[in-house]
Amino acid sequence: MAEPAFAASRRALIDPLGATLAAIVAIAFLFQPLMLLRPNRIAPAQGAFAWEALPGLQPMACGIITALVVLILISRADARLRLAAAVAGLVGLGLAVGSGASHLLPPGSAYARVAPGAGAWLALFALSLATGDALVRLRLSPSGRIAALVVAAGVLAGFLASGLWSDLSVLREYASRSDAFLRELWVHAGLSVFSLLAAVVVGVPLAMLLRRVATLRRAALAALNVLQTIPSMALFGLLIAPLAWIGAHVPGAAALGIAGIGVAPAFIALFAYSLLPIVGSTIAGFEAVSERTREAADAMGMTAWQKLLRVELPLALPVILTGVRIVLVQNIGLSVIAGLVGGGGLGVFVFQGISQTATDLVLLGALPTVAMAFAAGIVFDALIDLSRRQETR
Amino acid sequence: MIDFDSVSRLYGDRPAVADVSLRVGTGEIAVIVGTSGSGKTTLLRMVNRLVEPSSGRILIGGRDNRTLPAHALRRGIGYAIQGHGLFPHRTVAENIATVPSLLGWDAKRISARVDELLSLFHLDPALFRDRMPHQLSGGQQQRIGVARALAAEPPVLLMDEPFGALDPIIREKAQEDLLAIQKAYGTTIILVTHDMDEALHLGTRIGVMDAGRLVQYDVPHAIVAAPATDFVRSLLGAGDRAFHLLSLSTVEEMIESGEAPGAAIPADMSMRAALSESLWSRREALPVAKDGRVIGRVTRAALERRGAGPQ
Numbered sequence: 001m002a003e004p005a006f007a008a009s010r011r012a013l014i015d016p017l018g019a020t021l022a023a024i025v026a027i028a029f030l031f032q033p034l035m036l037l038r039p040n041r042i043a044p045a046q047g048a049f050a051w052e053a054l055p056g057l058q059p060m061a062c063g064i065i066t067a068l069v070v071l072i073l074i075s076r077a078d079a080r081l082r083l084a085a086a087v088a089g090l091v092g093l094g095l096a097v098g099s100g101a102s103h104l105l106p107p108g109s110a111y112a113r114v115a116p117g118a119g120a121w122l123a124l125f126a127l128s129l130a131t132g133d134a135l136v137r138l139r140l141s142p143s144g145r146i147a148a149l150v151v152a153a154g155v156l157a158g159f160l161a162s163g164l165w166s167d168l169s170v171l172r173e174y175a176s177r178s179d180a181f182l183r184e185l186w187v188h189a190g191l192s193v194f195s196l197l198a199a200v201v202v203g204v205p206l207a208m209l210l211r212r213v214a215t216l217r218r219a220a221l222a223a224l225n226v227l228q229t230i231p232s233m234a235l236f237g238l239l240i241a242p243l244a245w246i247g248a249h250v251p252g253a254a255a256l257g258i259a260g261i262g263v264a265p266a267f268i269a270l271f272a273y274s275l276l277p278i279v280g281s282t283i284a285g286f287e288a289v290s291e292r293t294r295e296a297a298d299a300m301g302m303t304a305w306q307k308l309l310r311v312e313l314p315l316a317l318p319v320i321l322t323g324v325r326i327v328l329v330q331n332i333g334l335s336v337i338a339g340l341v342g343g344g345g346l347g348v349f350v351f352q353g354i355s356q357t358a359t360d361l362v363l364l365g366a367l368p369t370v371a372m373a374f375a376a377g378i379v380f381d382a383l384i385d386l387s388r389r390q391e392t393r
Numbered sequence: 394m395i396d397f398d399s400v401s402r403l404y405g406d407r408p409a410v411a412d413v414s415l416r417v418g419t420g421e422i423a424v425i426v427g428t429s430g431s432g433k434t435t436l437l438r439m440v441n442r443l444v445e446p447s448s449g450r451i452l453i454g455g456r457d458n459r460t461l462p463a464h465a466l467r468r469g470i471g472y473a474i475q476g477h478g479l480f481p482h483r484t485v486a487e488n489i490a491t492v493p494s495l496l497g498w499d500a501k502r503i504s505a506r507v508d509e510l511l512s513l514f515h516l517d518p519a520l521f522r523d524r525m526p527h528q529l530s531g532g533q534q535q536r537i538g539v540a541r542a543l544a545a546e547p548p549v550l551l552m553d554e555p556f557g558a559l560d561p562i563i564r565e566k567a568q569e570d571l572l573a574i575q576k577a578y579g580t581t582i583i584l585v586t587h588d589m590d591e592a593l594h595l596g597t598r599i600g601v602m603d604a605g606r607l608v609q610y611d612v613p614h615a616i617v618a619a620p621a622t623d624f625v626r627s628l629l630g631a632g633d634r635a636f637h638l639l640s641l642s643t644v645e646e647m648i649e650s651g652e653a654p655g656a657a658i659p660a661d662m663s664m665r666a667a668l669s670e671s672l673w674s675r676r677e678a679l680p681v682a683k684d685g686r687v688i689g690r691v692t693r694a695a696l697e698r699r700g701a702g703p704q
C-alpha cells in the first residue's frame with residue numbers, strides 16, 4: 001500500500017517530459033556552441049559558446065533565463081506557466097542569436113558569416129516541443145490553435161522585420177537574393193497548393209465513381225499504389241522524356257508550358273503523388289457513413305443529390321480532410337525536388353546551396369519549407385476538428 | 394387507405410414476400426408480426442418503395458404508389474426504424490426538421506413544429522433542440538426518431554420494430570405515447586414487430602407473417618380466439634392464451650350490480666389485471682369505480698368465464 005503512494009508522490013514532483021526537454025536545454029546551453037563563425041560563406045566554422053558570443057552582461061541574463069526555464073519545465077507547474085516559460089525561452093533565444101551575430105561579426109568584413117550553432121538549434125528544438133506540449137495540455141479549441149499559430153507567425157515576422165537578425169548568415173543570403181526568394185516562395189506554395197487542388201478536383205469525383213464498382217476500385221487503388229512507390233526523384237525524372245516529346249510534337253503544348261523540364265513535370269508528378277491519398281481517404285470517408293444513415297436519408301425523401309450534399313459529404317468530410325492534410329504537407333516537402341527539374345520553388349536554393357557547399361543557402365530554402373509544412377498541418381488539424389461536428393459538439 | 398394487392402418480392406428465386414393482399418383502413422394501426430426472416434421488413438419497405446415489389450401493386454389512398462417519384466412519395470410517409478437512424482452530424486432540431494425543410498416550409502413554421510413535437514414527446518425544447526444525437530439516451534433517440542418521422546404530419550407512418558431496443562419500462566411508455574399520438578393525429582400506422590404481446594397491445598388489426606406469406610389478418614380478439622394455423626398458435630404462446638384474451642377487454646363491459654369488499658378498481662382496467670388483482674387480494678369480487686364513483690362489481694367467476702377457450 002505504502003509503496004505505490006510513495007512512487008506517486010515522487011512522480012508528482014517532476015514532470016517526465018518536461019525534465020527531458022529541460023535537460024536538452026541545459027546541455028545545449030552548457031556544452032554546445034550558441035553561434036558558428038566562418039571567415040567566408042564556405043569556409044569551416046568555429047563555434048562560440050554563449051558566454052563567448054554575447055557582449056557585456058548578456059551571458060549572465062542568458063544563463064538566468066535558461067535556469068528559470070529549466071526549473072519550470074522540470075517542476076509540475078501548470079500548463080500556462082509552462083507555456084510562458086517556453087515562449088520566454090524562445091524569445092530569449094531569438095534575441096541572443098541576433099545579438100551574438102552582431103557581436104561576433106568582425107566590423108567591416110563583407111565575407112565573414114555568423115550562423116546559429118548546435119546549441120541554438122537544440123534549444124530551439126526542445127523549446128518548440130515544450131511550447132507544443134503546453135498548448136496540448138491547455139486543450140485549445142480549433143480556433144484557439146489557429147490563433148496561437150497567428151501569434152507565432154507574428155512574433156517571427158517581428159524578428160525578421162526588426163533587423164535584429166539581419167547579421168545572421170541566412171538573412172545575408174536572403175538579402176543578396178530577396179527578389180528571387182519571394183518569387184520562388186510563391187512558386188513553391190503555388191505548386192503545392194494547385195497540384196493538391198487538381199488532385200481534389202479529379203480524385204473526389206473519381207472516388208465517388210469507384211465506390212460503386214468494387215472491381216474497378218481494386219484495380220484503380222492498385223495502380224495508384226504502384227505510382228506511390230516510385231521514388232519521387234525517379235518520377236520527376238521519368239516525366240522529363242515524355243513531356244519533352246509532347247512539348248516538341250503536340251501543337252500548342254509548348255505554348256501551355258509543357259516541356260521536358262520546368263513547371264509541367266513538377267506539377268504532374270506532385271499531382272500523381274496526391275491522387276492516391278485523396279482517392280483513398282474519400283473512399284474511406286464515404287464507407288464510414290453507416291448504411292442505416294444512408295437509408296434514413298432515402299426514407300426521408302431526399303434525392304440522390306440531397307443525400308450526397310446533406311448527409312454523405314458532411315459525414316465523410318473529416319476523413320477526406322485528413323487525406324488533404326497529408327497531401328498538402330507532403331507536397332510542400334516534395335516541391336523542393338521541383339528545383340531539380342527547373343520547376344522552381346525553394347528547392348532552387350537548396351540545390352544551389354548543396355552544389356556550392358553553402359549551408360546557409362540550403363537553410364534559406366529548407367527553413368521556410370519546414371515552416372510552411374508545419375503551419376499547413378496545424379491549420380488542417382483545426383479544420384478537421386471543426387468538421388467533426390458529430391463528436392465535438 | 395393502404396391496399397396491398399397480391400404483392401410478392403423475390404430475391405433470386407426465393408420469395409421474401411409471397412402474394413400478400415391486405416387492407417389497412419384510415420386511422421388504423423396494423424401490426425405485422427412474425428418470426429425473424431418472415432418478410433415483415435420487406436413488406437413494410439415496399440410501401441415507401443425502399444424495396445420494389447416483383448409483382449402486384451400497392452395503393453395508397455386509392456393511387457398506385459408508383460405514380461409519384463420515389464422521393465416525393467416518401468416525403469408523405471413517415472418512417473421510423475429500430476436504432477433510430479438519426480443523422481449523427483445534425484442536431485436534434487435539424488434531424489426533426491429534415492422532411493419539413495425538404496418540403497420547403499419556412500423557418501418559423503419549422504421551429505414551431507420542432508418545439509411542438511419535442512413537447513409532445515416529453516422533451517424540453519430549450520434543453521434538447523441543440524443537442525447532438527450522441528448526447529441522448531437510447532430512449533430519447535428513439536423518441537426523436539419517431540418525432541422526425543411525424544414532423545411533416547404524414548397521413549401514413551411506417552415503423553419497423555421501433556421499440557425493439559428499449560428496456561421494458563421505457564418501451565411501455567413509448568407504446569402509450571404512440572397510441573396517444575395516433576389518437577391526436579389520426580395517422581394510419583403499419584408497425585412491424587416480432588413480439589405478439591406488443592402486437593396485441595397496439596394493433597387494431599394484426600397480420601401474421603410466416604415464411605413470406607400472410608397466414609392470418611384479423612382483429613386481435615379473433616387472432617387470440619381462433620388462430621388460423623399452428624404457427625399463429627405458437628406465436629401466441631400455449632401457456633398465455635387465456636391471459637391474452639383477457640388483456641384485450643376492459644372490465645367495463647362485464648360490470649354487474651352488487652356489493653364487493655375493499656378498494657375499487659377503475660372501469661378501464663383490463664380483465665387480465667382485474668383477475669390478477671382478485672387473486673392477489675383474495676377477493677371473490679371487486680368493486681368497480683368510474684369517475685370516482687362505485688358503479689358495480691366484477692366477480693372472479695365471471696372473469697374466469699371470459700378467459701375460457703372454445704369447447
Ligand SMILES: Nc1ncnc2c1ncn2[C@@H]1O[C@H](COP(=O)(O)OP(=O)(O)O)[C@@H](O)[C@H]1O
Pocket residue numbers: 404408409427428429430431432433434435436
Ligand atoms: N436485400 C436482400 N437481398 C437478399 N435477400 C434478402 C434481402 N432482404 C431480405 N432478404 C431475405 O428475405 C427474407 C425476409 O427478410 P426480412 O423482410 O428482412 O424479414 P423480417 O423483417 O421479417 O426479419 C429473409 O430470408 C432475408 O434473408
Ligand SMILES: [Mg+2]
Pocket residue numbers: 433434435
Ligand atoms: Mg426485419
